[in-house]
Amino acid sequence: MVKTVFLDLDDTILDFRQAEAAAIRRTFEEMGLEADDAVLDRYHEINKRHWEMLEEGRITRHQVKTLRFVQLFGELNVECDGDQVWRLYERNLAMGHYFIPGAEELLATLSSRYDLYLASNGTASVQKSRLASAGIGKYFKALFISEEMGANKPSPAYFEHCFAAIPDFRLETAVIVGDSLTSDIRGGRNVGMRTIWFNPEGKPARADIPADYEFRALSELPALLETL
Numbered sequence: 001m002v003k004t005v006f007l008d009l010d011d012t013i014l015d016f017r018q019a020e021a022a023a024i025r026r027t028f029e030e031m032g033l034e035a036d037d038a039v040l041d042r043y044h045e046i047n048k049r050h051w052e053m054l055e056e057g058r059i060t061r062h063q064v065k066t067l068r069f070v071q072l073f074g075e076l077n078v079e080c081d082g083d084q085v086w087r088l089y090e091r092n093l094a095m096g097h098y099f100i101p102g103a104e105e106l107l108a109t110l111s112s113r114y115d116l117y118l119a120s121n122g123t124a125s126v127q128k129s130r131l132a133s134a135g136i137g138k139y140f141k142a143l144f145i146s147e148e149m150g151a152n153k154p155s156p157a158y159f160e161h162c163f164a165a166i167p168d169f170r171l172e173t174a175v176i177v178g179d180s181l182t183s184d185i186r187g188g189r190n191v192g193m194r195t196i197w198f199n200p201e202g203k204p205a206r207a208d209i210p211a212d213y214e215f216r217a218l219s220e221l222p223a224l225l226e227t228l
């Protein structure tokens with residue numbers, strides 16, 4: 001039986017790819033530049049790699065924010081102040097939201113059956129603004145945003161902080177649901193929690209980070225949870 005559900009936010013509930021593209025386009029405009037599809041794709045790759053380095057403990061959160069832009073603009077041969085660009089970008093990213101199909105229905109259903117907790121590695125101010133914009137904060141018993149907790153998914157320290165904050169928490173009745181093998185699934189495995197991989201694009205599994213369960217559309221999740 002499942003009682004506690006940890007739910008990732010980006011690319012699980014909210015469409016981060018769309019939000020990111022809109023924020024990069026707006027940031028470039030504010031700098032008098034234009035971001036075409038090639039720039040958006042390149043930024044996406046660079047950003048993803050920087051967040052993975054944070055997950056691996058190789059760089060700090062502040063370095064993620066600044067160095068991804070230093071690298072991007074370096075490749076574009078444009079002078080850039082990494083601190084200034086991430087501030088512009090985060091302000092733009094905090095505006096608005098895009099749902100993954102079925103996300104609002106899913107949250108309404110799950111919150112009536114389980115104790116839902118948000119488990120996000122994002123920036124606290126950005127995530128809170130996006131949650132407010134989307135009107136979905138009400139579905140969660142608490143928000144566990146790594147920037148406020150001093151540890152990131154997939155580190156055990158992140159999850160230990162979460163567990164300690166939940167009254168009568170029992171690991172056997174908890175699951176984590178998310179789209180990222182390296183943060184959500186590896187994180188759950190690191191603390192012995194059951195893992196459920198949201199894999200809408202049907203990406204190949206990784207033998208080194210096996211998930212306990214997998215699903216492709218948010219509408220499938222309630223029935224899957226019922227069986228656990």
Ligand SMILES: [Mg+2]
Pocket residue numbers: 008009010011012178179180
């Ligand atoms: Mg995610």
